Amino acid sequence: MSGAVVAVILLAALLHAGWNALVKAGKDAFLTSVLVASGAALISLAALPWLPAPEPASWPMLCATVVLHYFYYGLMSAAYRHGDMSLAYPLMRGSAPLLVAIASAPLLGEHLSTLQYAAVACISAGIFSMALAHGRREPAAAGASGPSSPASPATPVTAPRHGRAVAYALLNAGIIACYTLVDGVGARRSEAPVAYTMWLFVFTAAGLLAWTLLRRRIEFRAYAAAHWRVAALGGAGTLGAYALSLWAMTQAPVAAVAALRETAILFAAAIAVFFLREKISPRRYAAIALIASGAALMRYA
Numbered sequence: 001m002s003g004a005v006v007a008v009i010l011l012a013a014l015l016h017a018g019w020n021a022l023v024k025a026g027k028d029a030f031l032t033s034v035l036v037a038s039g040a041a042l043i044s045l046a047a048l049p050w051l052p053a054p055e056p057a058s059w060p061m062l063c064a065t066v067v068l069h070y071f072y073y074g075l076m077s078a079a080y081r082h083g084d085m086s087l088a089y090p091l092m093r094g095s096a097p098l099l100v101a102i103a104s105a106p107l108l109g110e111h112l113s114t115l116q117y118a119a120v121a122c123i124s125a126g127i128f129s130m131a132l133a134h135g136r137r138e139p140a141a142a143g144a145s146g147p148s149s150p151a152s153p154a155t156p157v158t159a160p161r162h163g164r165a166v167a168y169a170l171l172n173a174g175i176i177a178c179y180t181l182v183d184g185v186g187a188r189r190s191e192a193p194v195a196y197t198m199w200l201f202v203f204t205a206a207g208l209l210a211w212t213l214l215r216r217r218i219e220f221r222a223y224a225a226a227h228w229r230v231a232a233l234g235g236a237g238t239l240g241a242y243a244l245s246l247w248a249m250t251q252a253p254v255a256a257v258a259a260l261r262e263t264a265i266l267f268a269a270a271i272a273v274f275f276l277r278e279k280i281s282p283r284r285y286a287a288i289a290l291i292a293s294g295a296a297l298m299r300y301a
Helices: 003-025 027-052 056-081 085-108 114-137 161-188 193-226 226-247 256-260 263-272 282-300
Strands: none
Touching: 003 027, 003 056, 003 085, 003 226, 003 256, 003 263, 027 193, 027 226, 027 263, 056 085, 056 114, 056 161, 056 193, 085 114, 085 161, 085 256, 085 263, 114 256, 161 193, 161 226, 161 256, 226 256, 256 282, 263 282
16 A cells, blocks of 8 residues: 555544544534534535536445435444443444455455455454453543433443443444445545545435434524534544545555554544543553554555
8 A cells, every 4th residue: 555545544534533522522422423514514515516526326325325324423423422432432443444354355356465454453453452441441431421420430431331332333333334335336436536425425414404403403503503613623524534535445445444544543542642631541552552553564565
């Protein structure tokens, strides 16, 4: 994989970690997700008139991925509502590359080298190690349970405590793997991966907004007025992250891109330490080293 493609994927990973941090930091994970998707859609609507339309062969993939993204946003919000980001995020992002690597050969006809499979395994092992270290040792974040929960920062994390978060995260990993494979094909067929990405966000945001205005109209209006900056920042972040990822999938095997993209957990850890002032245990530093090693292997594979 070329250095330029690796750099693009790492930038996408940084942007992805950033907008996920915005969602988790929000008072309502689902409404924040809707704001982020809406911000991406507004940017897309402004840019689409100047871009070539995706080829007709990609539209079935586009329709399929829009439906998958509805489930993605719902499951992501549920996982963050029931557990900490440092538990849910690694499970969602760490499981998906393994599933993509397994499925890409029979479905896409892509075969990774031995070194690339080693890189996928290394990255996924590091991400799972971070999640397991969290589940065994670390306290639940005060914001993870919501304001009405009796849990406090001193409450130990137990398996029952975060069972739902783990379930939602693993279900979402399957969704992520599905839309990664679908979009890997769609971006290539489109011959216009940036426009493909923008149409994806336009249609996804339209559905999310329609459902939200139907079910939570008054609440959403007040939330949007108070948090409009999240729509701008998060929208730009998620749009940039996914557009860069889909472009990379036109230049390299989908499974390799999917694995390297999940180094976003490294950036999420840095955000937690330097901006959220969270502490990272020695076990987590070891997991970070595994992820970094996998990224280096993928660069030279």
